[in-house]
Amino acid sequence: MTTTAQHSSSEDEPVLTILTPVRNEAAFLKSCLASIEPPSGLLCEIVLVDDGSEDESAAIAADFAAGSAIPMQVIRNGHRGKAAALNLAFLAARGDAFIFFAGDDLLVGSALPARLAAVTAGMTARSPCVAQCRYRSFSDTHPGLAGILFPRPGMEDHIAGGAVSFNRAFAGRYFPIPEQLPNEDSWLRALAIALDLQVVPLDCLGLHYRIHAGNSVGPLRSFAEADRNLRERNAAYALALERFDREITASGRRRLEAIIRAEELRSRGRWLALLFVGGLSRIDRAMMLANSAPWLYALKTRLLPKLRHWIRRRV
Structure with a gap:
Protein backbone atom coordinates (compact mmCIF):
# COMPACT_ATOMS: atom_id res chain seq x y z
CA MET A 1 0.00 0.00 0.00
CA THR A 2 1.51 3.31 -1.03
CA THR A 3 0.52 6.95 -0.90
CA THR A 4 1.17 9.35 -3.76
CA ALA A 5 2.25 12.90 -2.99
CA GLN A 6 2.77 15.94 -5.18
CA HIS A 7 6.15 16.27 -6.85
CA SER A 8 7.40 19.26 -8.80
CA SER A 9 11.18 19.51 -8.47
CA SER A 10 13.83 18.88 -11.09
CA GLU A 11 16.39 16.09 -11.01
CA ASP A 12 19.27 18.59 -10.99
CA GLU A 13 17.94 20.61 -8.06
CA PRO A 14 16.40 18.33 -5.46
CA VAL A 15 13.94 19.82 -3.02
CA LEU A 16 13.94 19.03 0.69
CA THR A 17 10.56 18.94 2.44
CA ILE A 18 10.45 19.47 6.19
CA LEU A 19 7.44 17.61 7.60
CA THR A 20 6.38 19.17 10.90
CA PRO A 21 3.53 17.76 12.99
CA VAL A 22 2.48 20.07 15.83
CA ARG A 23 0.13 19.80 18.78
CA ASN A 24 0.10 22.30 21.66
CA GLU A 25 3.68 23.49 21.10
CA ALA A 26 3.09 27.23 21.57
CA ALA A 27 5.82 27.45 24.20
CA PHE A 28 8.47 26.26 21.77
CA LEU A 29 7.18 26.76 18.24
CA LYS A 30 8.57 30.24 17.55
CA SER A 31 12.14 29.19 18.33
CA CYS A 32 11.60 25.89 16.50
CA LEU A 33 10.54 27.56 13.25
CA ALA A 34 13.15 30.30 13.57
CA SER A 35 15.86 27.62 13.63
CA ILE A 36 14.99 26.53 10.08
CA GLU A 37 17.76 28.38 8.25
CA PRO A 38 18.83 26.44 5.15
CA PRO A 39 22.03 27.61 3.44
CA SER A 40 21.64 29.80 0.37
CA GLY A 41 20.90 27.77 -2.75
CA LEU A 42 19.27 24.82 -1.00
CA LEU A 43 15.69 24.34 -2.20
CA CYS A 44 13.47 23.74 0.78
CA GLU A 45 9.82 23.81 1.81
CA ILE A 46 7.97 23.38 5.11
CA VAL A 47 4.70 21.51 5.48
CA LEU A 48 3.31 21.97 8.98
CA VAL A 49 0.20 20.15 10.15
CA ASP A 50 -1.47 21.36 13.33
CA ASP A 51 -3.07 18.31 14.97
CA GLY A 52 -5.96 20.02 16.68
CA SER A 53 -3.92 22.23 19.02
CA GLU A 54 -5.80 23.83 21.89
CA ASP A 55 -3.22 26.60 22.35
CA GLU A 56 -1.82 29.26 19.99
CA SER A 57 0.28 26.84 17.90
CA ALA A 58 -1.78 27.23 14.71
CA ALA A 59 -1.71 31.03 14.92
CA ILE A 60 2.04 31.07 15.55
CA ALA A 61 2.59 28.84 12.54
CA ALA A 62 0.36 30.98 10.31
CA ASP A 63 2.17 34.17 11.37
CA PHE A 64 5.54 32.60 10.65
CA ALA A 65 4.41 31.32 7.23
CA ALA A 66 3.18 34.78 6.26
CA GLY A 67 6.66 36.25 6.67
CA SER A 68 8.79 33.23 5.80
CA ALA A 69 11.28 33.30 2.93
CA ILE A 70 10.88 29.52 2.77
CA PRO A 71 7.73 28.21 1.05
CA MET A 72 5.49 26.99 3.87
CA GLN A 73 2.09 25.36 4.07
CA VAL A 74 0.11 25.31 7.31
CA ILE A 75 -2.63 22.69 7.41
CA ARG A 76 -5.10 22.43 10.27
CA ASN A 77 -6.37 18.98 11.16
CA GLY A 78 -8.59 17.53 13.84
CA HIS A 79 -6.85 15.75 16.70
CA ARG A 80 -6.09 12.47 14.88
CA GLY A 81 -2.59 11.80 16.17
CA LYS A 82 0.98 12.32 15.03
CA ALA A 83 1.01 9.57 12.40
CA ALA A 84 -2.11 10.97 10.74
CA ALA A 85 -0.58 14.46 10.77
CA LEU A 86 2.57 13.19 9.04
CA ASN A 87 0.53 11.31 6.45
CA LEU A 88 -1.39 14.49 5.66
CA ALA A 89 1.84 16.52 5.48
CA PHE A 90 3.33 14.05 2.99
CA LEU A 91 0.27 14.29 0.74
CA ALA A 92 0.94 18.03 0.42
CA ALA A 93 4.71 17.69 -0.05
CA ARG A 94 6.57 18.36 -3.31
CA GLY A 95 10.07 17.31 -2.33
CA ASP A 96 12.56 14.72 -3.47
CA ALA A 97 13.72 14.14 0.09
CA PHE A 98 12.15 14.52 3.50
CA ILE A 99 13.00 15.12 7.13
CA PHE A 100 10.81 15.11 10.21
CA PHE A 101 11.01 18.07 12.55
CA ALA A 102 9.04 18.28 15.79
CA GLY A 103 7.65 21.57 17.03
CA ASP A 104 9.70 21.52 20.23
CA ASP A 105 13.18 20.89 18.77
CA LEU A 106 15.80 23.07 17.05
CA LEU A 107 17.20 22.40 13.59
CA VAL A 108 20.85 22.78 12.55
CA GLY A 109 20.49 24.40 9.13
CA SER A 110 24.12 23.92 8.12
CA ALA A 111 23.61 20.14 8.13
CA LEU A 112 20.70 20.20 5.68
CA PRO A 113 22.80 19.97 2.46
CA ALA A 114 24.53 16.81 3.72
CA ARG A 115 21.24 15.31 4.86
CA LEU A 116 19.70 16.02 1.44
CA ALA A 117 22.68 14.84 -0.64
CA ALA A 118 22.98 11.56 1.29
CA VAL A 119 19.63 10.35 -0.03
CA THR A 120 19.41 12.04 -3.45
CA ALA A 121 22.89 11.76 -4.99
CA GLY A 122 23.30 9.63 -8.14
CA MET A 123 21.74 6.17 -8.12
CA THR A 124 20.76 6.61 -4.49
CA ALA A 125 17.81 8.72 -5.59
CA ARG A 126 16.29 5.80 -7.52
CA SER A 127 16.19 3.24 -4.70
CA PRO A 128 14.92 3.51 -1.11
CA CYS A 129 17.50 5.29 1.02
CA VAL A 130 17.59 6.50 4.63
CA ALA A 131 20.33 8.51 6.32
CA GLN A 132 20.74 9.45 9.98
CA CYS A 133 22.69 12.40 11.35
CA ARG A 134 23.67 12.97 14.96
CA TYR A 135 21.58 14.88 17.47
CA ARG A 136 22.17 16.28 20.93
CA SER A 137 19.79 16.68 23.85
CA PHE A 138 19.16 19.94 25.66
CA SER A 139 16.76 20.92 28.41
CA ASP A 140 15.70 24.09 30.18
CA THR A 141 14.11 22.13 33.01
CA HIS A 142 16.26 18.99 33.40
CA PRO A 143 19.93 20.00 33.03
CA GLY A 144 21.13 16.54 34.02
CA LEU A 145 19.61 15.17 30.81
CA ALA A 146 21.22 17.77 28.54
CA GLY A 147 24.31 17.45 26.37
CA ILE A 148 23.94 13.77 25.41
CA LEU A 149 25.00 12.97 21.85
CA PHE A 150 23.02 10.38 19.90
CA PRO A 151 23.01 7.80 18.46
CA ARG A 152 24.80 6.04 21.27
CA PRO A 153 27.52 3.51 20.39
CA GLY A 154 25.92 0.26 19.21
CA MET A 155 22.52 1.87 18.64
CA GLU A 156 23.08 3.30 15.19
CA ASP A 157 20.19 1.36 13.67
CA HIS A 158 17.69 2.58 16.27
CA ILE A 159 16.44 5.31 13.98
CA ALA A 160 15.24 8.57 15.53
CA GLY A 161 12.67 10.39 13.41
CA GLY A 162 14.08 13.89 13.80
CA ALA A 163 17.57 12.76 12.82
CA VAL A 164 16.68 10.95 9.60
CA SER A 165 16.40 12.02 6.01
CA PHE A 166 14.97 9.80 3.30
CA ASN A 167 14.20 9.97 -0.39
CA ARG A 168 10.97 9.70 -2.33
CA ALA A 169 11.62 6.06 -3.22
CA PHE A 170 11.61 5.21 0.49
CA ALA A 171 8.67 7.52 1.18
CA GLY A 172 6.57 5.68 -1.40
CA ARG A 173 6.78 2.58 0.77
CA TYR A 174 6.88 4.30 4.16
CA PHE A 175 3.65 6.25 3.78
CA PRO A 176 0.97 5.99 4.94
CA ILE A 177 2.21 5.41 8.47
CA PRO A 178 -0.26 3.12 10.28
CA GLU A 179 -2.28 5.63 12.26
CA GLN A 180 -2.60 3.42 15.33
CA LEU A 181 1.11 3.99 15.95
CA PRO A 182 1.96 6.83 18.37
CA ASN A 183 4.87 8.19 16.32
CA GLU A 184 7.12 7.62 13.33
CA ASP A 185 10.32 6.15 14.82
CA SER A 186 9.48 2.47 15.16
CA TRP A 187 7.81 2.40 11.73
CA LEU A 188 10.98 3.85 10.20
CA ARG A 189 13.10 1.14 11.76
CA ALA A 190 10.61 -1.64 10.98
CA LEU A 191 10.59 -0.72 7.28
CA ALA A 192 14.38 -0.40 7.12
CA ILE A 193 14.67 -3.90 8.64
CA ALA A 194 11.99 -5.34 6.35
CA LEU A 195 13.76 -4.05 3.24
CA ASP A 196 17.22 -4.85 4.67
CA LEU A 197 18.38 -1.26 4.18
CA GLN A 198 21.69 0.03 5.47
CA VAL A 199 21.04 3.37 7.14
CA VAL A 200 23.64 5.88 5.90
CA PRO A 201 25.45 7.38 8.92
CA LEU A 202 26.20 11.10 8.76
CA ASP A 203 28.89 12.44 11.07
CA CYS A 204 27.28 15.84 11.50
CA LEU A 205 25.03 17.36 14.14
CA GLY A 206 21.64 17.96 12.57
CA LEU A 207 19.25 18.45 15.47
CA HIS A 208 18.98 19.72 19.02
CA TYR A 209 16.47 17.47 20.80
CA ARG A 210 14.56 19.18 23.61
CA ILE A 211 13.82 17.15 26.74
CA HIS A 212 10.83 18.38 28.71
CA ALA A 213 7.84 17.05 30.62
CA GLY A 214 5.72 16.86 27.46
CA ASN A 215 7.93 14.36 25.59
CA SER A 216 6.02 11.23 24.59
CA VAL A 217 9.06 9.05 25.26
CA GLY A 218 12.23 9.39 27.29
CA PRO A 219 13.74 9.12 30.75
CA LEU A 220 11.04 11.20 32.46
CA ARG A 221 8.39 8.50 32.01
CA SER A 222 7.26 6.08 34.73
Whole structure:
Protein backbone atom coordinates (compact mmCIF):
# COMPACT_ATOMS: atom_id res chain seq x y z
CA MET A 1 0.00 0.00 0.00
CA THR A 2 1.51 3.31 -1.03
CA THR A 3 0.52 6.95 -0.90
CA THR A 4 1.17 9.35 -3.76
CA ALA A 5 2.25 12.90 -2.99
CA GLN A 6 2.77 15.94 -5.18
CA HIS A 7 6.15 16.27 -6.85
CA SER A 8 7.40 19.26 -8.80
CA SER A 9 11.18 19.51 -8.47
CA SER A 10 13.83 18.88 -11.09
CA GLU A 11 16.39 16.09 -11.01
CA ASP A 12 19.27 18.59 -10.99
CA GLU A 13 17.94 20.61 -8.06
CA PRO A 14 16.40 18.33 -5.46
CA VAL A 15 13.94 19.82 -3.02
CA LEU A 16 13.94 19.03 0.69
CA THR A 17 10.56 18.94 2.44
CA ILE A 18 10.45 19.47 6.19
CA LEU A 19 7.44 17.61 7.60
CA THR A 20 6.38 19.17 10.90
CA PRO A 21 3.53 17.76 12.99
CA VAL A 22 2.48 20.07 15.83
CA ARG A 23 0.13 19.80 18.78
CA ASN A 24 0.10 22.30 21.66
CA GLU A 25 3.68 23.49 21.10
CA ALA A 26 3.09 27.23 21.57
CA ALA A 27 5.82 27.45 24.20
CA PHE A 28 8.47 26.26 21.77
CA LEU A 29 7.18 26.76 18.24
CA LYS A 30 8.57 30.24 17.55
CA SER A 31 12.14 29.19 18.33
CA CYS A 32 11.60 25.89 16.50
CA LEU A 33 10.54 27.56 13.25
CA ALA A 34 13.15 30.30 13.57
CA SER A 35 15.86 27.62 13.63
CA ILE A 36 14.99 26.53 10.08
CA GLU A 37 17.76 28.38 8.25
CA PRO A 38 18.83 26.44 5.15
CA PRO A 39 22.03 27.61 3.44
CA SER A 40 21.64 29.80 0.37
CA GLY A 41 20.90 27.77 -2.75
CA LEU A 42 19.27 24.82 -1.00
CA LEU A 43 15.69 24.34 -2.20
CA CYS A 44 13.47 23.74 0.78
CA GLU A 45 9.82 23.81 1.81
CA ILE A 46 7.97 23.38 5.11
CA VAL A 47 4.70 21.51 5.48
CA LEU A 48 3.31 21.97 8.98
CA VAL A 49 0.20 20.15 10.15
CA ASP A 50 -1.47 21.36 13.33
CA ASP A 51 -3.07 18.31 14.97
CA GLY A 52 -5.96 20.02 16.68
CA SER A 53 -3.92 22.23 19.02
CA GLU A 54 -5.80 23.83 21.89
CA ASP A 55 -3.22 26.60 22.35
CA GLU A 56 -1.82 29.26 19.99
CA SER A 57 0.28 26.84 17.90
CA ALA A 58 -1.78 27.23 14.71
CA ALA A 59 -1.71 31.03 14.92
CA ILE A 60 2.04 31.07 15.55
CA ALA A 61 2.59 28.84 12.54
CA ALA A 62 0.36 30.98 10.31
CA ASP A 63 2.17 34.17 11.37
CA PHE A 64 5.54 32.60 10.65
CA ALA A 65 4.41 31.32 7.23
CA ALA A 66 3.18 34.78 6.26
CA GLY A 67 6.66 36.25 6.67
CA SER A 68 8.79 33.23 5.80
CA ALA A 69 11.28 33.30 2.93
CA ILE A 70 10.88 29.52 2.77
CA PRO A 71 7.73 28.21 1.05
CA MET A 72 5.49 26.99 3.87
CA GLN A 73 2.09 25.36 4.07
CA VAL A 74 0.11 25.31 7.31
CA ILE A 75 -2.63 22.69 7.41
CA ARG A 76 -5.10 22.43 10.27
CA ASN A 77 -6.37 18.98 11.16
CA GLY A 78 -8.59 17.53 13.84
CA HIS A 79 -6.85 15.75 16.70
CA ARG A 80 -6.09 12.47 14.88
CA GLY A 81 -2.59 11.80 16.17
CA LYS A 82 0.98 12.32 15.03
CA ALA A 83 1.01 9.57 12.40
CA ALA A 84 -2.11 10.97 10.74
CA ALA A 85 -0.58 14.46 10.77
CA LEU A 86 2.57 13.19 9.04
CA ASN A 87 0.53 11.31 6.45
CA LEU A 88 -1.39 14.49 5.66
CA ALA A 89 1.84 16.52 5.48
CA PHE A 90 3.33 14.05 2.99
CA LEU A 91 0.27 14.29 0.74
CA ALA A 92 0.94 18.03 0.42
CA ALA A 93 4.71 17.69 -0.05
CA ARG A 94 6.57 18.36 -3.31
CA GLY A 95 10.07 17.31 -2.33
CA ASP A 96 12.56 14.72 -3.47
CA ALA A 97 13.72 14.14 0.09
CA PHE A 98 12.15 14.52 3.50
CA ILE A 99 13.00 15.12 7.13
CA PHE A 100 10.81 15.11 10.21
CA PHE A 101 11.01 18.07 12.55
CA ALA A 102 9.04 18.28 15.79
CA GLY A 103 7.65 21.57 17.03
CA ASP A 104 9.70 21.52 20.23
CA ASP A 105 13.18 20.89 18.77
CA LEU A 106 15.80 23.07 17.05
CA LEU A 107 17.20 22.40 13.59
CA VAL A 108 20.85 22.78 12.55
CA GLY A 109 20.49 24.40 9.13
CA SER A 110 24.12 23.92 8.12
CA ALA A 111 23.61 20.14 8.13
CA LEU A 112 20.70 20.20 5.68
CA PRO A 113 22.80 19.97 2.46
CA ALA A 114 24.53 16.81 3.72
CA ARG A 115 21.24 15.31 4.86
CA LEU A 116 19.70 16.02 1.44
CA ALA A 117 22.68 14.84 -0.64
CA ALA A 118 22.98 11.56 1.29
CA VAL A 119 19.63 10.35 -0.03
CA THR A 120 19.41 12.04 -3.45
CA ALA A 121 22.89 11.76 -4.99
CA GLY A 122 23.30 9.63 -8.14
CA MET A 123 21.74 6.17 -8.12
CA THR A 124 20.76 6.61 -4.49
CA ALA A 125 17.81 8.72 -5.59
CA ARG A 126 16.29 5.80 -7.52
CA SER A 127 16.19 3.24 -4.70
CA PRO A 128 14.92 3.51 -1.11
CA CYS A 129 17.50 5.29 1.02
CA VAL A 130 17.59 6.50 4.63
CA ALA A 131 20.33 8.51 6.32
CA GLN A 132 20.74 9.45 9.98
CA CYS A 133 22.69 12.40 11.35
CA ARG A 134 23.67 12.97 14.96
CA TYR A 135 21.58 14.88 17.47
CA ARG A 136 22.17 16.28 20.93
CA SER A 137 19.79 16.68 23.85
CA PHE A 138 19.16 19.94 25.66
CA SER A 139 16.76 20.92 28.41
CA ASP A 140 15.70 24.09 30.18
CA THR A 141 14.11 22.13 33.01
CA HIS A 142 16.26 18.99 33.40
CA PRO A 143 19.93 20.00 33.03
CA GLY A 144 21.13 16.54 34.02
CA LEU A 145 19.61 15.17 30.81
CA ALA A 146 21.22 17.77 28.54
CA GLY A 147 24.31 17.45 26.37
CA ILE A 148 23.94 13.77 25.41
CA LEU A 149 25.00 12.97 21.85
CA PHE A 150 23.02 10.38 19.90
CA PRO A 151 23.01 7.80 18.46
CA ARG A 152 24.80 6.04 21.27
CA PRO A 153 27.52 3.51 20.39
CA GLY A 154 25.92 0.26 19.21
CA MET A 155 22.52 1.87 18.64
CA GLU A 156 23.08 3.30 15.19
CA ASP A 157 20.19 1.36 13.67
CA HIS A 158 17.69 2.58 16.27
CA ILE A 159 16.44 5.31 13.98
CA ALA A 160 15.24 8.57 15.53
CA GLY A 161 12.67 10.39 13.41
CA GLY A 162 14.08 13.89 13.80
CA ALA A 163 17.57 12.76 12.82
CA VAL A 164 16.68 10.95 9.60
CA SER A 165 16.40 12.02 6.01
CA PHE A 166 14.97 9.80 3.30
CA ASN A 167 14.20 9.97 -0.39
CA ARG A 168 10.97 9.70 -2.33
CA ALA A 169 11.62 6.06 -3.22
CA PHE A 170 11.61 5.21 0.49
CA ALA A 171 8.67 7.52 1.18
CA GLY A 172 6.57 5.68 -1.40
CA ARG A 173 6.78 2.58 0.77
CA TYR A 174 6.88 4.30 4.16
CA PHE A 175 3.65 6.25 3.78
CA PRO A 176 0.97 5.99 4.94
CA ILE A 177 2.21 5.41 8.47
CA PRO A 178 -0.26 3.12 10.28
CA GLU A 179 -2.28 5.63 12.26
CA GLN A 180 -2.60 3.42 15.33
CA LEU A 181 1.11 3.99 15.95
CA PRO A 182 1.96 6.83 18.37
CA ASN A 183 4.87 8.19 16.32
CA GLU A 184 7.12 7.62 13.33
CA ASP A 185 10.32 6.15 14.82
CA SER A 186 9.48 2.47 15.16
CA TRP A 187 7.81 2.40 11.73
CA LEU A 188 10.98 3.85 10.20
CA ARG A 189 13.10 1.14 11.76
CA ALA A 190 10.61 -1.64 10.98
CA LEU A 191 10.59 -0.72 7.28
CA ALA A 192 14.38 -0.40 7.12
CA ILE A 193 14.67 -3.90 8.64
CA ALA A 194 11.99 -5.34 6.35
CA LEU A 195 13.76 -4.05 3.24
CA ASP A 196 17.22 -4.85 4.67
CA LEU A 197 18.38 -1.26 4.18
CA GLN A 198 21.69 0.03 5.47
CA VAL A 199 21.04 3.37 7.14
CA VAL A 200 23.64 5.88 5.90
CA PRO A 201 25.45 7.38 8.92
CA LEU A 202 26.20 11.10 8.76
CA ASP A 203 28.89 12.44 11.07
CA CYS A 204 27.28 15.84 11.50
CA LEU A 205 25.03 17.36 14.14
CA GLY A 206 21.64 17.96 12.57
CA LEU A 207 19.25 18.45 15.47
CA HIS A 208 18.98 19.72 19.02
CA TYR A 209 16.47 17.47 20.80
CA ARG A 210 14.56 19.18 23.61
CA ILE A 211 13.82 17.15 26.74
CA HIS A 212 10.83 18.38 28.71
CA ALA A 213 7.84 17.05 30.62
CA GLY A 214 5.72 16.86 27.46
CA ASN A 215 7.93 14.36 25.59
CA SER A 216 6.02 11.23 24.59
CA VAL A 217 9.06 9.05 25.26
CA GLY A 218 12.23 9.39 27.29
CA PRO A 219 13.74 9.12 30.75
CA LEU A 220 11.04 11.20 32.46
CA ARG A 221 8.39 8.50 32.01
CA SER A 222 7.26 6.08 34.73
CA PHE A 223 7.49 2.33 34.12
CA ALA A 224 3.75 2.12 33.43
CA GLU A 225 3.99 4.94 30.88
CA ALA A 226 7.10 3.47 29.25
CA ASP A 227 5.52 0.02 29.08
CA ARG A 228 2.35 1.35 27.46
CA ASN A 229 4.32 3.42 24.96
CA LEU A 230 6.54 0.49 24.01
CA ARG A 231 3.51 -1.74 23.43
CA GLU A 232 2.12 0.85 21.04
CA ARG A 233 5.43 1.60 19.31
CA ASN A 234 6.57 -2.01 18.93
CA ALA A 235 3.34 -2.93 17.16
CA ALA A 236 5.12 -1.46 14.11
CA TYR A 237 7.18 -4.62 13.59
CA ALA A 238 4.17 -6.91 13.21
CA LEU A 239 2.46 -4.33 11.00
CA ALA A 240 5.54 -4.18 8.74
CA LEU A 241 5.66 -7.96 8.52
CA GLU A 242 2.04 -7.95 7.39
CA ARG A 243 2.24 -5.04 4.94
CA PHE A 244 5.49 -6.09 3.24
CA ASP A 245 5.03 -9.86 3.42
CA ARG A 246 5.71 -10.39 -0.30
CA GLU A 247 8.80 -8.19 -0.61
CA ILE A 248 10.46 -8.60 2.76
CA THR A 249 13.98 -10.06 2.68
CA ALA A 250 14.80 -13.34 4.41
CA SER A 251 17.11 -11.63 6.87
CA GLY A 252 14.56 -8.87 7.43
CA ARG A 253 11.88 -11.45 8.24
CA ARG A 254 14.14 -13.19 10.77
CA ARG A 255 14.97 -9.91 12.52
CA LEU A 256 11.36 -8.73 12.63
CA GLU A 257 10.15 -12.09 13.94
CA ALA A 258 12.80 -12.01 16.68
CA ILE A 259 11.77 -8.49 17.76
CA ILE A 260 8.07 -9.44 17.69
CA ARG A 261 8.76 -12.49 19.88
CA ALA A 262 10.85 -10.41 22.27
CA GLU A 263 8.13 -7.77 22.57
CA GLU A 264 5.58 -10.46 23.38
CA LEU A 265 7.79 -11.65 26.24
CA ARG A 266 8.68 -8.14 27.40
CA SER A 267 5.05 -7.03 27.57
CA ARG A 268 4.24 -10.09 29.71
CA GLY A 269 7.10 -9.38 32.09
CA ARG A 270 8.98 -12.57 31.15
CA TRP A 271 12.40 -11.01 31.44
CA LEU A 272 14.28 -14.28 31.95
CA ALA A 273 12.91 -15.77 28.71
CA LEU A 274 14.24 -12.73 26.84
CA LEU A 275 17.75 -14.02 27.41
CA PHE A 276 17.04 -16.98 25.11
CA VAL A 277 15.32 -15.34 22.12
CA GLY A 278 17.33 -16.25 19.03
CA GLY A 279 18.17 -13.72 16.32
CA LEU A 280 17.90 -10.72 18.63
CA SER A 281 20.68 -8.14 18.61
CA ARG A 282 22.57 -7.39 21.82
CA ILE A 283 21.16 -3.87 21.99
CA ASP A 284 17.57 -4.97 21.32
CA ARG A 285 17.87 -7.62 24.01
CA ALA A 286 19.23 -5.12 26.52
CA MET A 287 16.49 -2.59 25.77
CA MET A 288 13.74 -5.20 26.04
CA LEU A 289 15.16 -6.43 29.35
CA ALA A 290 15.48 -2.94 30.81
CA ASN A 291 11.80 -2.28 30.11
CA SER A 292 10.35 -5.67 31.03
CA ALA A 293 9.82 -5.27 34.78
CA PRO A 294 9.54 -2.36 37.22
CA TRP A 295 12.69 -3.35 39.12
CA LEU A 296 14.76 -3.58 35.93
CA TYR A 297 13.40 -0.25 34.74
CA ALA A 298 14.30 1.32 38.10
CA LEU A 299 17.79 -0.16 37.86
CA LYS A 300 18.22 1.29 34.37
CA THR A 301 17.06 4.68 35.61
CA ARG A 302 19.63 4.65 38.42
CA LEU A 303 22.42 3.64 36.06
CA LEU A 304 21.60 6.25 33.41
CA PRO A 305 23.49 9.13 35.10
CA LYS A 306 26.69 7.06 35.19
CA LEU A 307 26.16 5.98 31.59
CA ARG A 308 25.66 9.57 30.48
CA HIS A 309 28.88 10.60 32.21
CA TRP A 310 30.72 7.80 30.41
CA ILE A 311 29.21 8.83 27.05
CA ARG A 312 30.23 12.46 27.55
CA ARG A 313 33.80 11.38 28.20
CA ARG A 314 33.86 9.44 24.93
CA VAL A 315 32.45 12.14 22.62
